[in-house]
Amino acid sequence: MADPNMVSEVDGKVAVVTGAASGIGRAIAELLVERGAKVVAVDWDEKVSELASESLVALKGDVTVESTADEAVQTAIDRFGKLDLLVNNAGYINYQSVVDTSLEEWEKVMAINSTGYFLFSRAAVKAMIPNKSGAIVNIASYASFFAFKDIAPYAASKGAVAQLTRSLALEAIEHGIRVNAVGSGDVVTNLLNTFRDDGREFLTEHGKAAPIGRSADPREIAEVVAFLASDRASFVVGSIFMVDGGYSVQIA
Ligand SMILES: NC(=O)c1ccc[n+]([C@@H]2O[C@H](COP(=O)([O-])OP(=O)(O)OC[C@H]3O[C@@H](n4cnc5c(N)ncnc54)[C@H](O)[C@@H]3O)[C@@H](O)[C@H]2O)c1
Secondary structure, three states: OOOOOOOOOOOOOEEEEEOOOOHHHHHHHHHHHHOOOEEEEEEOOHHHHHHOEOOEEEEEOOOOOHHHHHHHHHHHHHHHOOOOEEEEOOOOOOOOOHHHOOHHHHHHHHHHHHHHHHHHHHHHHHHHHHHOOEEEEEEEEHHHOOOOOOOHHHHHHHHHHHHHHHHHHHHHHHHOEEEEEEEEOOEOOOHHHHOOOOHHHHHHHHHHHOOOOOOEOHHHHHHHHHHHHOHHHOOOOOOEEEEOOOHHHOOO
16 A cells, blocks of 8 residues: 555646656656646557546657657646656667667667657756746666666667756756656666567566666656655755666675
8 A cells, every 4th residue: 555645745746758658657657647646648659548547648759759849748738737747768778789780770779868858858848947846857777877788879878868967957956947867777677678579587687686686666766756756855956866776886
């Protein structure tokens, strides 16, 4: 049963969540609605429509297209009256050495994981400035700071998310808008399924190397997003909050 002290932490807030059809984004959209928020859930996968309810509008769209960001923000305002929160979460990873990575593939990773975050952040901050309040939570990664072989575009794109978070945080806080990120560790989702059939099993196994000895359930990331999105995190600005079972603090 949910903790009664936490169930209303985002009550009455209006959020845009990207990449909400699957995995972490889906868990975030569901948790925000459970805790009283209204959500515009964006994904290019039509499965996003499964989430539609009185409290959630599903919007099918590509986060790399400028007009999708504007449409998502406008939908929040038209349907729910305002925009309080943006969760930039949509993501894509490839697994290839740099020498085998085509320009097209590099640009795809950067477009989804970095440019999309920029486009949605810009549209959201513009809508939040007149309200003098708001919050943005970006889904970053331990790959924002550390690397494995064969994920250079992904690591570069997530490094950009960390620096977008910090730099935009300085601009936005002048308007009462807090920008933060979650540095996620291994979470069992379909993220790797674009290049390997056993993506979920791989993530389950890989997480065992974290000090906590396991991977996360998407809900464990969503919990921290809900906190950072809420007024309880009123003094948290420009932070990359690591949620990785201790992965990033160990040397070996
Ligand atoms: N799963 C992990 O271990 C892990 C670790 C660190 C960070 N992350 C990050 O978490 C975020 C969510 O990933 P996930 O693990 O839930 O993966 P997922 O594949 O389950 O979900 C990603 C979602 O993003 C959507 N998406 C991708 N490109 C899009 C586009 N151009 N337009 C609209 N929607 C698009 C997909 O359709 C999908 O629904 C990503 O940013 C990912 O990099 C995941």
